[in-house]
Every structure is written in C-alpha cells, then in structure tokens.
Amino acid sequence: MDILKPERGGVYVDATVGLGGHAGEMLRLMGGRGMLIGIDRDEEALMVAAAALTPENVVLRHASFSRIEDVLGELRIDGANGILFDLGVSMLQLKEPGRGFSFSSDEPLDMRMDRSVGVSARDVVNTYSQERLTQILRDYGEERHAAKIARAIVARRREKPIETCRELARIAAWAYGGAGRQRIHPATRTFQALRIEVNGELSELEAGLDSSVRLLARGGRIAVISYHSLEDRIVKHFFKKAAVEGQLQVLTKKPVRPMPDEVRGNPAARSARLRGAEKL
Ligand SMILES: C[S@@+](CC[C@H](N)C(=O)[O-])C[C@H]1O[C@@H](n2cnc3c(N)ncnc32)[C@H](O)[C@@H]1O
Known part of the structure; x- marks a missing residue:
C-alpha cells in the first residue's frame, strides 16, 4: 500500500x-x-x-x-x-479440494486457474512428448532432474494414464531417489513447472x-x-x-x-x- x-x-x-x-x-x-x-x-x-x-x-x-x-x-x-x-x-486454489494444485492430495491433476478453458495438467503429463516435458520442467521448474522425471512420466503413462496429484508427486520423488534429504518436497519444481505451462x-x-x-x-x-x-x-x-x-x-x-x-x-x-x- x-x-x-x-x-x-x-x-x-x-x-x-x-x-x-x-x-x-x-x-x-x-x-x-x-x-x-x-x-x-x-x-x-x-x-x-x-x-x-x-x-x-x-x-x-x-x-x-x-x-x-x-x-x-x-x-x-x-x-x-x-x-x-x-x-x-x-x-x-491450494487448499480447496478438487483444484489439483497440491502434491499432497489424492485429487485429479488439474491446475487450471480458470476451469472454463484450456488444457489441464493431466492432459500435459499424459500427451506431451518426453522432449517437451523435459523442456517445461527445466525452463519453468528450473528442475535439475528434468530429463529423469520426464522419462519416468512417459514410462509410467505407458502402463496407465497419470490421474492424480499424488501419483505425479511419487514419480518426481522416485526420480530424486537417493539424492539425499531435500530442503523442499521433490515434486515442488515439477508442480511449479506444470502450473506455469497450464496457465501460460x-x-x-x-x-x-x-x-x-x-x-x-x-x-x-x-x-x-x-x-x-x-x-x-x-x-x-x-x-x-x-x-x-x-x-x-x-x-x-x-x-x-x-x-x-x-x-x-x-x-x-x-x-x-x-x-x-x-x-x-
Ligand atoms: C496470490 S492470489 C491473490 C490474492 C489476493 N491478493 C488477496 O488478497 O486475496 C493470486 C490470484 O491471481 C489469480 N491469477 C493468477 N494469474 C492470473 C491471470 N493471468 N489473470 C487473472 N487472474 C490471475 C489467481 O486465480 C489467484 O486468485
């Protein structure tokens, strides 16, 4: 003010x-x-x-x-x-159930601020190419494990579509596996990157x-x-x-x-x- x-x-x-x-x-x-x-x-x-x-x-x-x-x-x-x-x-948006922004929740991956338009985070993780996912995680999440997480996303979705925030958070945590204790949750940067992409x-x-x-x-x-x-x-x-x-x-x-x-x-x-x- x-x-x-x-x-x-x-x-x-x-x-x-x-x-x-x-x-x-x-x-x-x-x-x-x-x-x-x-x-x-x-x-x-x-x-x-x-x-x-x-x-x-x-x-x-x-x-x-x-x-x-x-x-x-x-x-x-x-x-x-x-x-x-x-x-x-x-x-x-973070706390209300059903918006799909929070990695600790078991709700559908959405992340659209405006739910009347656009593609959701679910669409992004299940349809974008591995290269594009890597680039988004790197550019918008400044994620050093971008390539590894993108590879894990693509491997997982070959078995079944990734539907919930928790599933995606687990994939990111897995890609960090053994990288020692993190200051922030290993999915933080992945979620930031997807949110930036989904909402432009x-x-x-x-x-x-x-x-x-x-x-x-x-x-x-x-x-x-x-x-x-x-x-x-x-x-x-x-x-x-x-x-x-x-x-x-x-x-x-x-x-x-x-x-x-x-x-x-x-x-x-x-x-x-x-x-x-x-x-x-
Ligand atoms: C941090 S909150 C704002 C909180 C607000 N200052 C208050 O005092 O309650 C950010 C808000 O900006 C909105 N928002 C983010 N990007 C936007 C955009 N490009 N156009 C319009 N609204 C946007 C979000 O939907 C969200 O409600």
Whole structure:
C-alpha cells in the first residue's frame, strides 16, 4: 500500500483480486470514493471476493489480466492511478479440494486457474512428448532432474494414464531417489513447472505488464508481488527497460521481502518479492 498509495477518488485495478484481501485494504484507503476494478481468472475466487467486499465502488470481472485493457475498455475507463499484481495461486486454489494444485492430495491433476478453458495438467503429463516435458520442467521448474522425471512420466503413462496429484508427486520423488534429504518436497519444481505451462503464466505476466504501462495515468503506480525467480526476473527486466525508455521510474531498487515476523504468521509469504514503479 505504501507503494500503490491509493487515494480518494482514484481508479485502481487489482489485477489478481483473489479473495479480496488487498482490494479491501485499497478500498479502505480510497475512503469510499473512486473505483476499484478487481480482475481474476478464477470464478470461485471472484465469488469469495464479492462476498468479502462492500459493493459500492467495486466492479469485479472474470478475465485474465492479459486482457486488462479490454476489461477497462468495456467499462469505458481509459486509465488507472494504480495497478496491483499479486501473482500465483490463492489459498483457495491450494487448499480447496478438487483444484489439483497440491502434491499432497489424492485429487485429479488439474491446475487450471480458470476451469472454463484450456488444457489441464493431466492432459500435459499424459500427451506431451518426453522432449517437451523435459523442456517445461527445466525452463519453468528450473528442475535439475528434468530429463529423469520426464522419462519416468512417459514410462509410467505407458502402463496407465497419470490421474492424480499424488501419483505425479511419487514419480518426481522416485526420480530424486537417493539424492539425499531435500530442503523442499521433490515434486515442488515439477508442480511449479506444470502450473506455469497450464496457465501460460509467463506470457500472461508479460502482456499484463505491457498493458498496465499503457493504462497508468502520469504519476500512477504499479506494484507486483511475485513468488518465484522466473516471474521476478520478468518484472525486474520489464521495469528496467521501461525506465530506460522513460516510461517508468522504478521505486524499489531491490525487491521488498517479507520480514521474519510476517513469514512466521504467514509461511506462504516466504518467497514473496515486491517491486514497484511510477508512470512518468
Ligand atoms: C496470490 S492470489 C491473490 C490474492 C489476493 N491478493 C488477496 O488478497 O486475496 C493470486 C490470484 O491471481 C489469480 N491469477 C493468477 N494469474 C492470473 C491471470 N493471468 N489473470 C487473472 N487472474 C490471475 C489467481 O486465480 C489467484 O486468485
């Protein structure tokens, strides 16, 4: 909020409104004036946000944030004073049964944030070539055992399709076998990679950032919270380039990290990195 500085009467966009936590705080600082547009590609999240937020001054839209310009265009809004991106998945997606994001669950492999479109993680692991799987695990998961895990996936699916999160997690754990005690679960990077592929997360981010710079009014601010290095790298380079081109002034020399106290209360925050910039 210190970076976004929501003000009375302004137009703000929460491009990942999720369960409405950040949006609620933005609305409070806006003092009941202006307009907040909340976007999410997850319809279930939007229902939670709708129940959590008082309806005055709020418009919620089901869309991917790569379409942020269309969303505002349809509302006949031509600019914004602040735009927030809090990337990744919500607690609802991770914890709610049936979404297929969590490797400890015995549910169908899905991982689509928007269940009305696209291919699921089940489709990816059962139909992509071994080469493509290796590349996804390497590029999106930064997984050093990418080739071995992809080989194990293909060997397993020859016997029967891989249906559940737990089955996939076991395959990843098997590929790590004997590699000593891991700091994180051996399936973490595999699940990250599949989630990025299924939801086109990196191209979404690039398109969302591009559109945001066009939408921001002069002096308007953008804040982005990312949770893994691939996303953070995209944000960092994007801000740097926009600064060289004279479009943005970067407000965070280094990414802002959560304090140990915050991580103790909310372990999911441990990997968060926040960057902000102002439109020139
Ligand atoms: C970390 S949660 C946001 C939580 C929110 N800030 C809050 O306070 O409750 C991320 C949300 O972004 C949504 N999301 C991720 N990528 C998206 C995209 N490309 N377009 C729209 N929504 C997206 C997810 O569906 C999820 O609900």
